[in-house]
Each structure stands twice: as structure tokens, then as C-alpha cells.
Amino acid sequence: MALNMPESHPRSGPAPGRHQEFAIETTDRLPYRAMRGIFTTALRLWFRPRVVGRAHIPATGPVILAPVHRSFADFGFTALCTRRKLFFMTKDSMWKNKWLGRWLLYVGAFPVHRESADREALARAEEVLQRGECLVLFPEGTRREGPAIENLMEGAAFLSARTGAPIVPIGIGGSDLSMPKGRVIPKPYTIQVVIGPALPAPARTGGGRVSRSAVHAATEELAGKLTAAYDEAKAKTGRYRQ
Numbered sequence: 001m002a003l004n005m006p007e008s009h010p011r012s013g014p015a016p017g018r019h020q021e022f023a024i025e026t027t028d029r030l031p032y033r034a035m036r037g038i039f040t041t042a043l044r045l046w047f048r049p050r051v052v053g054r055a056h057i058p059a060t061g062p063v064i065l066a067p068v069h070r071s072f073a074d075f076g077f078t079a080l081c082t083r084r085k086l087f088f089m090t091k092d093s094m095w096k097n098k099w100l101g102r103w104l105l106y107v108g109a110f111p112v113h114r115e116s117a118d119r120e121a122l123a124r125a126e127e128v129l130q131r132g133e134c135l136v137l138f139p140e141g142t143r144r145e146g147p148a149i150e151n152l153m154e155g156a157a158f159l160s161a162r163t164g165a166p167i168v169p170i171g172i173g174g175s176d177l178s179m180p181k182g183r184v185i186p187k188p189y190t191i192q193v194v195i196g197p198a199l200p201a202p203a204r205t206g207g208g209r210v211s212r213s214a215v216h217a218a219t220e221e222l223a224g225k226l227t228a229a230y231d232e233a234k235a236k237t238g239r240y241r242q
Contacts, residue, residue: 171229
């Protein structure tokens with residue numbers, strides 16, 4: 001999920017998943033590898049996904065993966081882009097079920113409150129990147145419909161500027177046709193994933209501060225690059241009307 005810029009906004013009552021212990025486990029333990037292997041194998045068998053541009057994702061060091069978000073299954077398709085361990089934000093309502101919440105924490109997820117700035121989620125995301133890990137962050141914030149990539153949240157660019165992590169745009173074509181909002185069982189369409197060139201981190205001011213103008217400009221650049229990757233991914237499916 002995306003993250004708003006850190007401003008103060010009131011929130012009524014504690015959100016689910018607040019103050020859960022979140023450990024950044026950088027080692028791929030056997031249970032994690034097994035679960036990820038089963039999950040990605042199921043995706044490959046059902047969707048026959050084709051991924052291009054994997055070389056754009058750095059093999060080491062901090063990086064923000066910024067996929068388009070048109071389907072709940074987009075989390076899984078992002079996992080096919082790299083062998084690196086992934087950490088990602090997900091909506092805090094998933095923590096209403098404590099067992100699901102525990103499992104999500106184990107596989108590298110942590111909750112984010114999407115309706116306001118979430119300083120706890122921001123701190124966790126920054127820590128992941130400072131540790132040199134791979135963070136998945138949907139810059140659109142939530143699942144959207146239609147071809148337009150617009151009104152991106154600025155969390156990805158802000159975190160990039162704070163940590164020096166490049167941002168890699170990822171277009172996913174076909175997931176909205178296979179599993180739109182409200183559909184439980186996805187249709188077995190071939191999914192096309194296009195990974196675009198990484199965007200360098202926005203420059204910081206001489207005092208080391210994160211410039212809002214630089215963050216805004218980086219977000220606008222990300223919107224253009226993400227649009228290009230998404231358009232290419234959709235064209236490769238051959239299923240969208242021109």
C-alpha cells in the first residue's frame with residue numbers, strides 16, 4: 001500500500017495491527033521459502049505469467065518496488081519479479097483476524113492505515129530500506145480501475161529521498177481482467193508483467209532535508225514511468241480494447 005506524506009491527521013480509535021512486533025528478518029528461513037515457493041508455483045500454473053525487465057531490479061541494496069494496483073493478486077505477481085525477500089505494507093483491516101495478522105508479519109508484511117499519515121508504518125518502511133532490503137509499495141494507495149495512472153501518493157518518493165533507495169515501476173497487465181474487485185476465483189488469463197528502469201532517489205537539500213518540491217517532481221516522474229510500464233504490459237496481453 002502507499003503512504004501519505006507525514007502530516008498529522010486525526011484518527012478515530014486505534015487501527016487494527018497497531019504496535020505489533022515487526023522483526024526485519026533478512027534470512028530466508030525454510031518455512032518462508034516453502035510458503036513462497038508454493039504460492040508462486042500456484043500463480044505460475046494458473047496464470048502462466050510472463051515477466052520482462054527483471055534486470056532493472058538491483059540484486060542487492062535498498063529498493064522500492066512500485067507496482068500498478070488493479071487486483072488483489074498483484075501482490076503475488078510482484079513476488080515473481082525477484083528472488084529477493086520482500087517486505088510490504090498491507091491495509092490494517094487484515095489484522096482484524098489475529099491469526100492472519102501473525103502470518104502476515106511472518107512473511108514480511110506490516111499494517112498501514114491508508115486514510116491518514118501513518119508514522120508507525122513510515123518508520124517500519126524506512127527501517128526496511130535502511131537495512132538494505134526490498135520494499136513493495138503500491139503508489140496508487142489502493143486498488144483502482146481504468147487505464148489512468150494518476151494522483152499517486154508521495155510516500156514512495158519520500159522514502160526514496162530519505163534512504164537513497166531507487167524506485168522500480170512495475171506494470172501488470174491482465175490482473176484486472178482476471179480478478180477484478182468482487183471476484184473471488186480468478187480467471188486463468190495469462191498475466192504480463194513489465195518491469196521498468198529504476199528511478200534514482202530524489203536529491204536532498206544541502207542541509208540533508210527532503211524537499212517537498214523534489215518529492216513532488218519524483219512522484220510525477222514515477223507516474224509517467226509507471227504508465228509506460230502498464231501500457232506495455234496491457235499491450236502484451238492483447239485483451240484490452242484500443
